[in-house]
Amino acid sequence: MIRDFVTIIQDYWLLLLIGQYPNGPLGGLANTIILSVLAIGLAFPISILMALARLSKWRLLRWPVTGLVYVTRGVPLLMLILWCYFVIPLWTGADVPSFFIMLVTLVVYQGAFLSEVVRAGIVSLGQGQMDAARALGHGYMGAMRFVILPQALYNMIPSMISTFVSTIKDTTLGYVINVPDLTFAASQVNNQLLTQPFQVFLILAVVYYIICWSLTFAANTIERRITRRRAGPRNARLRDDAAPLITIREQL
Amino acid sequence: MSTSISEPHAAPAIRITDVCKSYGDYRVLRNITAEVARGEVVVICGPSGSGKSTLIRTVNRLEEISSGAITFEGHDIHTPMRARDLNTLRSRIGFVFQSFNLFPHLSVVDNVSMSPIRVRGLPVDQAHDTALKLLDRVGLAEKANAYPGQLSGGQQQRVAIARALAMEPPVMLFDEPTSALDPEMVGEVLSVMKSLAADGMTMLCVTHEMGFARDVADRIWFIDKGEILESAPPEDFFQNPRHPRAQRFLADLRH
Numbered sequence: 001m002i003r004d005f006v007t008i009i010q011d012y013w014l015l016l017l018i019g020q021y022p023n024g025p026l027g028g029l030a031n032t033i034i035l036s037v038l039a040i041g042l043a044f045p046i047s048i049l050m051a052l053a054r055l056s057k058w059r060l061l062r063w064p065v066t067g068l069v070y071v072t073r074g075v076p077l078l079m080l081i082l083w084c085y086f087v088i089p090l091w092t093g094a095d096v097p098s099f100f101i102m103l104v105t106l107v108v109y110q111g112a113f114l115s116e117v118v119r120a121g122i123v124s125l126g127q128g129q130m131d132a133a134r135a136l137g138h139g140y141m142g143a144m145r146f147v148i149l150p151q152a153l154y155n156m157i158p159s160m161i162s163t164f165v166s167t168i169k170d171t172t173l174g175y176v177i178n179v180p181d182l183t184f185a186a187s188q189v190n191n192q193l194l195t196q197p198f199q200v201f202l203i204l205a206v207v208y209y210i211i212c213w214s215l216t217f218a219a220n221t222i223e224r225r226i227t228r229r230r231a232g233p234r235n236a237r238l239r240d241d242a243a244p245l246i247t248i249r250e251q252l
Numbered sequence: 253m254s255t256s257i258s259e260p261h262a263a264p265a266i267r268i269t270d271v272c273k274s275y276g277d278y279r280v281l282r283n284i285t286a287e288v289a290r291g292e293v294v295v296i297c298g299p300s301g302s303g304k305s306t307l308i309r310t311v312n313r314l315e316e317i318s319s320g321a322i323t324f325e326g327h328d329i330h331t332p333m334r335a336r337d338l339n340t341l342r343s344r345i346g347f348v349f350q351s352f353n354l355f356p357h358l359s360v361v362d363n364v365s366m367s368p369i370r371v372r373g374l375p376v377d378q379a380h381d382t383a384l385k386l387l388d389r390v391g392l393a394e395k396a397n398a399y400p401g402q403l404s405g406g407q408q409q410r411v412a413i414a415r416a417l418a419m420e421p422p423v424m425l426f427d428e429p430t431s432a433l434d435p436e437m438v439g440e441v442l443s444v445m446k447s448l449a450a451d452g453m454t455m456l457c458v459t460h461e462m463g464f465a466r467d468v469a470d471r472i473w474f475i476d477k478g479e480i481l482e483s484a485p486p487e488d489f490f491q492n493p494r495h496p497r498a499q500r501f502l503a504d505l506r507h
Contacts, residue, residue, distance in 0.1 A: 137343025
């Protein structure tokens with residue numbers, strides 16, 4: 001039994017890692033990670049814009065984005081993937097690679113989820129910070145940039161890592177539109193072996209688990225640190241001269 | 253319009269003319285008309301819920317008004333204007349909040365110097381030098397690199413005053429600056445405010461500190477149910493308040 005696992009890994013590790021590259025498209029774990037990082041990297045700035053739009057006083061900005069967020073959150077991701085898969089080529093008339101379709105879908109989907117996280121982060125700061133910034137003469141965007149967002153985004157780091165974890169898991173759904181990711185590679189392996197689905201998919205599960213668990217662990221560690229920092233000086237008194245001025249200068 | 257004749261200066265720092273504000277049927281401010289002359293220290297007092305904080309927040313338009321006008325050095329604050337112009341006006345009106353509202357992600361010196369850098373475009377070095385001087389003035393030079401979370405309430409409020417002063421405002425507004433403080437920290441904040449007044453700063457303060465009002469104010473506005481019922485120098489107000497509501501308020505304070 002254990003030998004099966006070792007043999008599978010020995011024979012197919014490269015396929016699982018990078019797919020058929022360089023003879024075919026890049027796939028496997030490498031593609032899963034590239035897809036997740038790109039998705040979250042693009043969803044992050046979009047989610048900030050969406051959150052700002054949802055908090056905007058202009059209905060023209062607030063209503064469409066609110067609608068988009070509600071629809072996106074209320075529809076299964078698989079529906080969205082299939083929809084993009086069939087509709088984007090219809091609209092554009094081009095043969096869009098499935099990797100790209102998956103990326104767009106994930107960006108929209110995770111952007112909608114992250115925008116709620118960002119919005120919660122902004123709202124939870126309370127009105128006082130915005131009042132203080134406005135009273136000093138900052139415009140709305142200046143107050144957002146220098147006062148509100150640095151705090152809101154910092155507080156939101158753990159939630160963002162969680163969203164990243166769920167993005168990694170969501171990339172597996174790309175399988176249905178033939179995105180050559182880790183799941184796709186594993187099922188290729190399974191198709192070649194035919195007799196060891198349990199072993200192959202257990203290996204797949206373990207790989208996903210290790211990646212997602214380490215990220216969740218990182219999120220929890222950071223969350224504890226943030227909680228401690230928010231708790232203030234009575235619990236964790238920093239020395240004044242040890243205060244990290246450098247990071248702050250970078251923000252300025 | 254009842255512009256009082258006794259004001260010493262021709263162009264007041266703040267002129268409030270017939271200002272009303274309501275939330276639905278509830279009238280928070282009723283026909284407020286008053287002036288703060290340049291260099292004058294005015295204390296607004298009155299029972300809680302009387303509209304004091306709302307009034308002071310309308311002066312830099314953190315609150316909108318329903319009707320009337322407020323001018324700051326002759327500029328109409330509550331008129332349709334470009335956002336940039338309103339920001340410029342606001343940057344010239346210092347505001348100190350009851351809950352300090354320091355920026356917790358910035359060190360003390362960055363709290364004080366950020367707005368001069370970002371709003372007025374001062375060079376970083378110059379803004380930092382000014383910030384350190386102001387922190388020295390409020391007695392907190394040694395806390396320049398600390399974070400707000402590491403300071404006591406009184407220290408935070410003094411930083412907040414330094415932060416407002418960094419924009420070099422000709423007028424300072426204080427919205428119950430000592431109400432959120434432990435009793436032993438009230439004095440340090442009031443003494444900073446006293447020294448500001450002594451330097452000739454125009455100040456409009458909502459406060460329950462009647463000692464401060466008596467010693468420092470040039471004039472007291474007593475406000476109840478959104479109306480200024482009495483506007484008098486402190487000696488008159490405390491010795492023989494004319495309005496029955498003011499008499500009751502002062503009697504309650506003595507208990």
